[in-house]
Amino acid sequence: MTILLSTLNARYTHASLGLRYLLSNMGDLQPVTRLQEFVIGAKTSDVVERLLAHQPKIIGFGVYIWNVEETSRVVAMLKRVAPQVVIVLGGPEVSYEPQEQRIVQLADYLVTGWGDVTFPALCRQILHGPKPLMKIHAGAQPPLEEIRLPYSQYSDEDIAHRTLYVEASRGCPFKCEFCLSSLDKTAWPFDLDAFLAELEALHARGARLFKFVDRTFNLNIKSSLRIMQFFLDKLAAHPDDPVYAHFEVVPDHLPDALKEAILKFPAGTLQFEIGIQSFNPNVQTLVSRRQNNEKAAENIRWLCSHTQAHLHVDLIAGLPGEDIASFAAGFDKLVALGPHEIQFGILKRLRGTPIIRHTDAYGLVFDPYPPYSILATDRIDFASMQRLVRFARYWDLVANSGRFAHTLPLILRDAPFAHFMALSDWLYAQTDATHRIALDKLAALVGKWLRLQGLEKEAEAALANDYAGQAGKPGKNAGKAEKAVKADAAALPRQQRHAAA
Numbered sequence: 188m189t190i191l192l193s194t195l196n197a198r199y200t201h202a203s204l205g206l207r208y209l210l211s212n213m214g215d216l217q218p219v220t221r222l223q224e225f226v227i228g229a230k231t232s233d234v235v236e237r238l239l240a241h242q243p244k245i246i247g248f249g250v251y252i253w254n255v256e257e258t259s260r261v262v263a264m265l266k267r268v269a270p271q272v273v274i275v276l277g278g279p280e281v282s283y284e285p286q287e288q289r290i291v292q293l294a295d296y297l298v299t300g301w302g303d304v305t306f307p308a309l310c311r312q313i314l315h316g317p318k319p320l321m322k323i324h325a326g327a328q329p330p331l332e333e334i335r336l337p338y339s340q341y342s343d344e345d346i347a348h349r350t351l352y353v354e355a356s357r358g359c360p361f362k363c364e365f366c367l368s369s370l371d372k373t374a375w376p377f378d379l380d381a382f383l384a385e386l387e388a389l390h391a392r393g394a395r396l397f398k399f400v401d402r403t404f405n406l407n408i409k410s411s412l413r414i415m416q417f418f419l420d421k422l423a424a425h426p427d428d429p430v431y432a433h434f435e436v437v438p439d440h441l442p443d444a445l446k447e448a449i450l451k452f453p454a455g456t457l458q459f460e461i462g463i464q465s466f467n468p469n470v471q472t473l474v475s476r477r478q479n480n481e482k483a484a485e486n487i488r489w490l491c492s493h494t495q496a497h498l499h500v501d502l503i504a505g506l507p508g509e510d511i512a513s514f515a516a517g518f519d520k521l522v523a524l525g526p527h528e529i530q531f532g533i534l535k536r537l538r539g540t541p542i543i544r545h546t547d548a549y550g551l552v553f554d555p556y557p558p559y560s561i562l563a564t565d566r567i568d569f570a571s572m573q574r575l576v577r578f579a580r581y582w583d584l585v586a587n588s589g590r591f592a593h594t595l596p597l598i599l600r601d602a603p604f605a606h607f608m609a610l611s612d613w614l615y616a617q618t619d620a621t622h623r624i625a626l627d628k629l630a631a632l633v634g635k636w637l638r639l640q641g642l643e644k645e646a647e648a649a650l651a652n653d654y655a656g657q658a659g660k661p662g663k664n665a666g667k668a669e670k671a672v673k674a675d676a677a678a679l680p681r682q683q684r685h686a687a688a
């Protein structure tokens with residue numbers, strides 16, 4: 188084998204879309220190019236051994252915020268045991284500020300930005316000469332119709348066991364300063380007919396779980412409607428073998444035509460990820476995020492109350508200008524709207540993003556190591572930020588997991604942020620841990636905390652309902668839950684638990 192394309196995915200179920208784009212666009216080099224994916228946590232020497240077993244001349248690594256440290260170790264070891272192998276890096280983590288990065292120093296070449304055209308051209312030069320003079324190659328950005336679509340590179344095993352990432356467009360027209368997509372300044376659509384033909388082929392091969400990585404699926408409503416209709420047609424034709432689609436949407440743009448389409452999706456077939464990030468207008472202005480908060484809230488409420496879509500809504504703590512009280516107000520507002528999950532993220536300084544322009548004025552202190560999380564701001568000190576980090580972790584375990592669906596309202600009551608923060612502080616004091624807490628131990632602790640709040644009777648009933656295996660089994664919404672579970676062979680278990688609550 189001459190060329191290997193490799194990366195360390197965050198999980199086995201995440202099949203790398205980027206590597207499959209590269210493989211599709213290798214042209215005459217495609218027959219001598221292979222994919223070799225790993226999962227983070229793999230032993231460095233095992234990764235290196237498996238890569239070298241192919242006797243590659245070139246290895247191209249996809250480098251991301253979640254794998255940069257481990258990939259650095261892999262590249263360092265490769266350069267010691269097989270210095271003749273040419274290492275080419277690409278991916279968002281190394282596309283900005285490359286001079287500061289150890290992994291770039293270790294590698295032979297770097298392609299920044301889009302690699303679809305530039306990576307194969309660089310490989311040709313490396314293999315056939317003349318030797319490339321520059322180490323860093325800015326990725327060319329061709330018209331999208333010149334990029335070969337990658338979907339036939341999903342193997343039967345990928346289709347059977349992994350999430351299939353797809354994209355109908357690249358880029359984003361918005362400019363939120365904490366986000367790498369803000370640098371795109373626009374969005375570029377792929378040819379929709381060609382894209383839908385690829386989805387059709389994947390579906391015919393058995394694919395049922397599609398995750399769209401388009402940054403803003405509902406930007407072009409005509410395209411969104413055609414894509415949704417594709418899934419609705421499949422659902423109508425194969426009701427016993429349903430598809431499941433995940434889209435990222437902006438919350439303040441849901442025209443009636445889109446709403447009508449959303450209403451037609453049965454339970455367990457549609458998921459939206461909705462970025463709110465902050466409800467504070469001053470913070471939004473500061474980070475250049477354009478959002479109509481009233482419209483966004485109205486649309487989330489409508490989605491929760493009228494549709495069967497599963498909603499993940501994102502909030503970010505630690506943005507410049509946001510203090511705990513302002514974050515708490517946004518959190519409570521969001522809880523009241525009723526999304527199934529609130530993804531509570533901590534601000535990260537992604538390389539290349541303009542958020543750092545606020546560093547001095549707002550006292551932003553970021554961890555210098557990946558994932559570059561915010562440690563403190565002028566409004567949230569380090570200790571308070573740590574409490575927020577733990578809140579996020581416990582929120583995932585207790586609320587987003589769906590395992591405490593009947594108990595959660597009892598915890599949150601009339602002040603969701605304040606009460607959950609109290610629970611979070613108490614849980615940490617009891618366990619000194621935010622990971623590896625067994626479910627039965629967590630349930631016992633939640634019950635104890637509720638008893639301390641004087642809610643003994645209510646806690647007992649709610650926990651019995653949740654923890655004694657009742658979530659997902661017959662209860663007051665049993666019919667709905669059973670329907671959802673039946674209709675959705677592909678739905679994640681925690682979504683089924685949310686549906687059952």
Ligand code: SF4
Binds near residue numbers: 363366368402403437
């Ligand atoms: S946060 Fe979302 S809307 Fe804002 S720039 Fe990034 S992808 Fe676009």
